[in-house]
Amino acid sequence: MTTSTTEETAVAAETMFMPAPQAMVESALRAGCQLFCAYPITPVEDMTEYWLKRVPDFPGALSFIPESELESGNMMYGFAAAGKRVAFASTRAGMSLIHEAMGMIMGAELPCVLFNFPRAGGLSISQADYNVATKAPSHGDEKMFVLAPMGTQEAVDLTREAFYLADKFRNAVMIMADYTLGLTMEVVEFKPLDESDLPEKDWALTGDRTREARRSLAMAASGGVTAANMATGVDETVGTISGPEKSAWRRHAKYQSFEPRAELTHLDDAEAAGVAYGTVARMILPVLERLREAGHRVGMIRPITLYPFPSDVINEASGRMRLGVIECNTGQMVDDVRLAAQSSAAVEFYGRPGGAAPSPDEIEGELLRLLSSANSSSEGTA
Amino acid sequence: MTTTQEPLRALEPGAKSVFHRPDVFVEENTPWCVGCGYGAWSRVLVEELERLNPAKIAGTVDVACLEYMREVVPGDMLQALHGRAVSTARGLQLANPDAFTIAFQGDGGMLNEGLNEIIHLAASGQNVCVILGNNGVLGDTGGQFTMGAAEGLKTPTSPEGRNEAEHGSRIPIAEMLAMFPGTAFVGRISTHDPAYIYRSQKIIRKAFEANMAGAGFTFIECLTTCPTGWRLSPVESIKYQEEHILDKYPQEILKDWNEEARPPLHAPLAKRD
Numbered sequence: 001m002t003t004s005t006t007e008e009t010a011v012a013a014e015t016m017f018m019p020a021p022q023a024m025v026e027s028a029l030r031a032g033c034q035l036f037c038a039y040p041i042t043p044v045e046d047m048t049e050y051w052l053k054r055v056p057d058f059p060g061a062l063s064f065i066p067e068s069e070l071e072s073g074n075m076m077y078g079f080a081a082a083g084k085r086v087a088f089a090s091t092r093a094g095m096s097l098i099h100e101a102m103g104m105i106m107g108a109e110l111p112c113v114l115f116n117f118p119r120a121g122g123l124s125i126s127q128a129d130y131n132v133a134t135k136a137p138s139h140g141d142e143k144m145f146v147l148a149p150m151g152t153q154e155a156v157d158l159t160r161e162a163f164y165l166a167d168k169f170r171n172a173v174m175i176m177a178d179y180t181l182g183l184t185m186e187v188v189e190f191k192p193l194d195e196s197d198l199p200e201k202d203w204a205l206t207g208d209r210t211r212e213a214r215r216s217l218a219m220a221a222s223g224g225v226t227a228a229n230m231a232t233g234v235d236e237t238v239g240t241i242s243g244p245e246k247s248a249w250r251r252h253a254k255y256q257s258f259e260p261r262a263e264l265t266h267l268d269d270a271e272a273a274g275v276a277y278g279t280v281a282r283m284i285l286p287v288l289e290r291l292r293e294a295g296h297r298v299g300m301i302r303p304i305t306l307y308p309f310p311s312d313v314i315n316e317a318s319g320r321m322r323l324g325v326i327e328c329n330t331g332q333m334v335d336d337v338r339l340a341a342q343s344s345a346a347v348e349f350y351g352r353p354g355g356a357a358p359s360p361d362e363i364e365g366e367l368l369r370l371l372s373s374a375n376s377s378s379e380g381t382a
Numbered sequence: 383m384t385t386t387q388e389p390l391r392a393l394e395p396g397a398k399s400v401f402h403r404p405d406v407f408v409e410e411n412t413p414w415c416v417g418c419g420y421g422a423w424s425r426v427l428v429e430e431l432e433r434l435n436p437a438k439i440a441g442t443v444d445v446a447c448l449e450y451m452r453e454v455v456p457g458d459m460l461q462a463l464h465g466r467a468v469s470t471a472r473g474l475q476l477a478n479p480d481a482f483t484i485a486f487q488g489d490g491g492m493l494n495e496g497l498n499e500i501i502h503l504a505a506s507g508q509n510v511c512v513i514l515g516n517n518g519v520l521g522d523t524g525g526q527f528t529m530g531a532a533e534g535l536k537t538p539t540s541p542e543g544r545n546e547a548e549h550g551s552r553i554p555i556a557e558m559l560a561m562f563p564g565t566a567f568v569g570r571i572s573t574h575d576p577a578y579i580y581r582s583q584k585i586i587r588k589a590f591e592a593n594m595a596g597a598g599f600t601f602i603e604c605l606t607t608c609p610t611g612w613r614l615s616p617v618e619s620i621k622y623q624e625e626h627i628l629d630k631y632p633q634e635i636l637k638d639w640n641e642e643a644r645p646p647l648h649a650p651l652a653k654r655d
Contacts, residue, residue, distance in 0.1 A: 078473025100463060207457055
């Protein structure tokens, strides 16, 4: 594996005070990432510059800089196909530019890690890229695992783990940050991760001619039956369940096997709970504590995995409390919450799109309104 | 050296085998149409690969007729997206700098869908060999013209013939790429008749030798007939190739690699034992 010696060679201290994007790069290097693909776009340019500064301390890491996002996506495809660890970072349109390549990468089941810092048209927070990340990360049936850190330490830990998970599931993993996290600077600690259970990459295209040539990596991708599949005999059972169909179902089962994660705050006795992820959840936390101190029974569900979505937690909570989804968009995660809830009537939405962020007063007002609507509806049913 | 095999039929005493089918070809019928030029140059290309015998071979194929090269090349091959075979090969090469890396792209993929990628590769000087199969049409989808089509070529999307006023001019990609300092070798070949095939093989050999020496980016434009896409018989296609294409874009080395004048940018590649 590529990860064993990086901790020893790192000169940086185990605990550092640093901006979140740089901390994520440091974590990626320590995870054995060897190619960092990014095109300058705020706040990602700092990541490339930090990568180049640190590369000399990590043998095997390349100082190569791709010319564009479009090429990054496909270089990532080729690099990952060779079995080496690779990451891509961007925001908004830059993410859209690798959309096509991601279909190939996920169809061929290649590991890679993406850092996403969604922002609004100006330079401000946005969660408007929730749907594209969780619902349709490319053409086809493929899915990527989406992890949403709330702060710098969690971003570092999830980055470290993302490379492990990518290899374990042979799939793309996205760290869904946001522009505010991209501007955050905090003390972080870098911890090692045991990866000894990862299997050997016996599919990697290394060009080695002492073994049988490997040619089938992308052949079962969800494009279905192409002339090439037909000619090469990959799709030998057309008319019944074809190779590509079997393969699509197998990948579907793989996506389902990833266990969702969520953080539950003051949920046990809550009558109402906010549902939020990333920086928005972090904005809610101090408000939540203040309301709790004042005796209000409010809580919060923070999905850490946006895909797969922690539907079971939402479903259970929706049976005993009112849920208010707070997002920096016009309503995206709220659809998943409504699908998961026992009744969509139990779910409300408060959105601030276009670069706006809810103020603490707004959040407090929304949580209190939610609480009062929970109380009035429970009185109504009593 | 070319891998040899016993002749299928016993030779007369004193006779020797001078021509046989390369072992590396899989036991399949050709996937290409009758009269397609790809078959002939895929053979000379594989023979030259066998001759140089790299220890490691990795490559990519574009989505198009050329993707069948995946089955022909004796190495690890990756199917790329249309127009993205070059970037994908660059990623593979970054991960395997000790492998002979080759990318196959048609004119639709290279000159229409992904033109920026080949230019960036030429600028980078990465040690990748790129083969452009240029027949001027998108053969897989019924022969619509591409930016590699000759003036006058009649296709479903240029029914009156390709003309500059309406469709723009042919992109002279080989000439363009030869201008870059990062480009070690640029050649243009055609395999529409045996004499051309013979000379093509020598041009391919030179490109591959440059890659083996670590010279950097090499490029071969292979002008190819597409009787299906051109709506001509194989014989008419060859005539069209000679009269309308080869007169303007002759078979030649546009940029030769000279080791003394331009030392290799990269480490040489190992041969198989």
